[in-house]
Amino acid sequence: MTFRPRRTALYMPGSNARALEKARNLNVDVLLLDLEDSVALDNKDMARQQVVDAVKAGGFGYREVVVRINGLDTAWGEADLDAVARVQPDAVLVPKVDCAEDVYAVGRRLNDAGADQALKIWAMMETPGGMLRAAEITASTQEFNGRRLSCLVMGTNDLAKETRAAMLPGRAPMMPWLMTCLAAARAYDLDIIDGVYNQFNDAEGFDAECMQGAQMGMDGKTIIHPKQIEAANRIFSPSSEEIESCREIIEAFDAPENQSKNVMTINGNMVERLHADMARRVVEIAQAIAKQDEQ
Template identity: 75%
Template sequence: MSFRPRRTALYMPGSNARALEKARSLDVDVLLLDLEDAVAIDMKDVARTQVAEAVKAGGFGHREVVIRINGLETQWGSDDLAAAIEAKPDAILVPKVNCAEDVYMVGRKMNDVGADQDIKIWAMMETPQGMLRALEIAEATKEYHGRRLSCFVLGTNDLVKETRVAIVPGRAPVYGWLMNCQAAARSFDLDIIDGVFNNFNDLDGFIAECEQGAEMGMDGKTLIHPKQIADCNRIFSPDADAVAWGRKVIEAFDAPENQSKNVMTIDGKMVERLHAEMARRLVDIAEAIAARDEE
């Protein structure tokens, strides 16, 4: 499919072999196979081996497979990156990206060893410097070693820790930073996935935060527990009525007699051509989800 939905991105600890096997059957769009935060220090090598073997074995179906490595400045980062390149996931998630050079460094190492060009770079946006340099990081896509960058992933737990702000309903202390990242991502046609909701037993709170993320224009949300999947898929899926309206708008603007029109009245509503462009993306998302569900 030309468009890949990224509504649900579930972290799976690379050190847990049973979790990696279960990942193949979960109803998520993205699997984030983690070698970093979710893995104890004495299990780093085991996790690396298990994740690499799982990705090479395949069997993940429609699910986009992403390996989160440890930072290259750590003792595990270089080995993680090498193993990930060999395993050939859909993307490599780089933690604690502070500036464009962090993207270039990974891209340069991937290019130097001839890594498959289909392997993308995703950037964890989770530090104060990352918040302040979000536009610079997104702009890395303009340079050769940064062209693999395709998605921002918000790491709200680390961001809260490093800035010492409070975690409160509505996320007011971090809202401005999250929207800054969203604007930077959209400036360079990147996807952006919202941060985790920690209390997986608080489904009402989780739903509220998913709804907020959807209103903020996020493409989806990172998850820490399978019980969060269904509500997240539902909230980040296009509404059926909105899709039907979108098809009507597209059809109207695509009609030969309307090719020169930038504004029209449809069912009593004034609609601009930009609304048709927005409708095309909405319909693309709905069709991609429908195609995924038919697999």
């Protein structure tokens, strides 16, 4: 299996042509070209065309290009999705996914448009219904029209609005929903990216929330400003000490004399073969990051 780093996912307003151009040189893993929340109502059509032109032009290098559309129940959603199907970025980010049928509906439309199966669906998890049906949503990967689903993105601002939960340091009111979605994602081998931190001038608070997300098991952080890139990349990257430890575990279990062993003691710690599998993922992510850094 090939692992793709998704440490940083930067929202870029589709209506801002200068930002779309600048995106090609930012040190982020994912570019979220936005047609929804960050675009004013009277700029929706213009933003769609600018994003289409940007995706067609390419030049984004290793960066994963994802377009967030407006909901299919809005006046712009269907045109957004049709445009995405034509230009085929890496994925389409669907807002306010409430149930598995929302995934199926997008999948059917992409299939009808002849979009390649490489065009994936990412689901915004930002509604009370989405929290209650998180497992149903991720289980949609088992059905034909849901197989495009590959990643969940937490929409903590909308979730706070819809539930009236307070946005507090430490995110205690959010924690049950964050962990529910993380478990649902992992049950079907999907990635999941943490929600945004709104105070982009608060470096200390941002670092703390990134660290919390990383400790929870999130794959990365959605961000809203370039000044958040360095910290998110650093915190969601394996440390040199972690990489060294993982390689030691892999080497121990790969040694011919240990092929029949499922448990060993390494540096005073009991280590199971499952830890070797976890270690391989860390090393592959580290290798992918190193490869990106060379570009």
